[in-house]
Amino acid sequence: MKDDTELLAVEEARARTLALVQPLSTEWVRWEDALGRTLAEDVRAQRTLPPWDNSAMDGFAVRSADLSAPLPVRLRVGETIYAGQTPREEVGPGTCARIMTGAPLPAGADAVVMRERTRLTPEGDAVDILEGVGPGHFVRPRGEDAREGEVLLPRGTPLGIPELGLLLGQGRTSVPVPRRPRVAILSTGDELCPADAPAEGRIVDANAPALSLAVMRAGGVPSVLGIARDTREDVSRLLAAAEGHDLVLTSAGMSVGEHDFVREALAQLGVAQDFWRVAIKPGKPLAVGRKGGTLYCGLPGNPTSSLVTFELFVRPALRRMLGHADVEPPRVPGRLAGELKKAPGLDHYIRVTAAWQEGELWARPLATQTSGALRSAASATHLLHFPRSSSRLATGDEVELLPLSWSA
Numbered sequence: 001m002k003d004d005t006e007l008l009a010v011e012e013a014r015a016r017t018l019a020l021v022q023p024l025s026t027e028w029v030r031w032e033d034a035l036g037r038t039l040a041e042d043v044r045a046q047r048t049l050p051p052w053d054n055s056a057m058d059g060f061a062v063r064s065a066d067l068s069a070p071l072p073v074r075l076r077v078g079e080t081i082y083a084g085q086t087p088r089e090e091v092g093p094g095t096c097a098r099i100m101t102g103a104p105l106p107a108g109a110d111a112v113v114m115r116e117r118t119r120l121t122p123e124g125d126a127v128d129i130l131e132g133v134g135p136g137h138f139v140r141p142r143g144e145d146a147r148e149g150e151v152l153l154p155r156g157t158p159l160g161i162p163e164l165g166l167l168l169g170q171g172r173t174s175v176p177v178p179r180r181p182r183v184a185i186l187s188t189g190d191e192l193c194p195a196d197a198p199a200e201g202r203i204v205d206a207n208a209p210a211l212s213l214a215v216m217r218a219g220g221v222p223s224v225l226g227i228a229r230d231t232r233e234d235v236s237r238l239l240a241a242a243e244g245h246d247l248v249l250t251s252a253g254m255s256v257g258e259h260d261f262v263r264e265a266l267a268q269l270g271v272a273q274d275f276w277r278v279a280i281k282p283g284k285p286l287a288v289g290r291k292g293g294t295l296y297c298g299l300p301g302n303p304t305s306s307l308v309t310f311e312l313f314v315r316p317a318l319r320r321m322l323g324h325a326d327v328e329p330p331r332v333p334g335r336l337a338g339e340l341k342k343a344p345g346l347d348h349y350i351r352v353t354a355a356w357q358e359g360e361l362w363a364r365p366l367a368t369q370t371s372g373a374l375r376s377a378a379s380a381t382h383l384l385h386f387p388r389s390s391s392r393l394a395t396g397d398e399v400e401l402l403p404l405s406w407s408a
């Protein structure tokens with residue numbers, strides 16, 4: 001059996017997990033289902049936008065050369081052009097057109113003067129221009145947003161709201177994205193009973209539903225396969241039912257107890273284990289392996305350990321499946337409000353509630369840090385990284401905080 005000096009460092013365990021991820025096939029989805037996903041192909045512009053030079057302001061379309069004379073310059077006012085209309089007249093020397101924001105620039109004009117910098121004559125057929133402007137002033141040039149045929153958004157682009165707006169502006173209502181990963185979740189443990197049939201003297205299986213919410217939030221499609229009893233046969237039976245998924249998450253049975261059979265059952269099934277046991281707390285007995293196109297993550301049974309390992313290893317893997325380049329757990333600088341002590345050796349991830357105060361994020365560790373109870377994770381907003389080399393942190397120390405994807 002390995003001792004703690006042989007445990008894998010957290011960064012290496014994550015890198016090795018990510019290296020096992022295989023790309024998923026592409027599907028076309030409507031924009032309503034595309035938010036937060038990534039483009040599986042380059043998307044080219046189908047139309048030039050804006051289709052014509054147009055005005056950025058309500059005002060007057062002018063020939064800028066006319067305004068080099070001493071100000072104010074009086075111009076004769078021709079037609080009025082609204083958005084959605086096509087100009088009919090050319091703007092000749094000494095004349096201008098009234099124009100609204102978004103309306104096409106008429107021939108002859110090369111600039112727009114905003115209405116507030118002009119004074120219309122009482123008759124309304126001429127205008128005094130109060131400022132001189134150069135060519136292109138307040139003109140939105142044709143093709144500023146997109147030119148037909150060019151790559152508008154490259155493959156891998158995460159689809160946020162402006163990206164989807166840009167694509168919709170091109171008349172695209174569906175986009176190619178990696179399909180959502182299918183994730184099987186199974187619990188193991190003789191002590192467990194399902195949440196909808198709670199039994200006296202049993203522990204309700206909270207891990208499978210909690211993990212399935214975490215999978216959904218990460219963009220995957222969970223299926224909860226049930227509870228395996230602590231026998232090789234029953235764990236193997238449920239693992240066999242999980243075959244064909246993109247990711248299989250097991251909970252519990254990962255440590256060195258006499259009924260911890262999950263690793264054995266995985267090996268029997270032909271899953272090649274890449275690593276077991278990581279130098280972290282909570283979550284040390286994590287195991288990761290692969291068989292064919294399926295990634296297997298054996299998560300520790302302690303409820304908070306399963307969620308912390310989800311956050312640090314499983315969520316990055318799901319993001320990679322979904323085509324994201326940026327998959328590392330996000331981190332932000334903060335300061336510790338409190339004292340922390342530990343023996344050096346393991347990276348600890350401390351559940352904290354962090355709040356802004358005078359421009360800094362102050363992290364207060366939750367009173368209980370046990371991994372055996374989910375209550376210790378409730379109301380945590382971040383995980384505070386207490387580095388392996390360190391044994392003491394004091395109030396005011398600079399720390400690294402990982403915002404939690406679990407929080408409300």
Ligand SMILES: Nc1nc2c(c(=O)[nH]1)N[C@H]1C(S)=C(S)[C@@H](COP(=O)(O)OP(=O)(O)OC[C@H]3O[C@@H](n4cnc5c(N)ncnc54)[C@H](O)[C@@H]3O)O[C@H]1N2
Pocket residue numbers: 187188189191192203204205206207208251252253254255256257260282283284285299300301302303305371372
């Ligand atoms: N001798 C050692 N013992 C343990 C070590 C070690 O290094 N040496 N590691 C400890 C750590 S760290 C963890 S984490 C746990 C992991 O245990 P397992 O993955 O084997 O999980 P179990 O032993 O089956 O269960 C642990 C605990 O969690 C409860 N549990 C399990 N599944 C669920 C569920 N679906 N919903 C709610 N609660 C669940 C279970 O009842 C146990 O209380 O091992 C330590 N031991």
Ligand code: MOO
Pocket residue numbers: 280281282283284285300302305371372
């Ligand atoms: O690391 Mo275990 O995951 O502490 O409870």
Ligand SMILES: [Mg+2]
Pocket residue numbers: 252253254255256257260
């Ligand atoms: Mg155990």
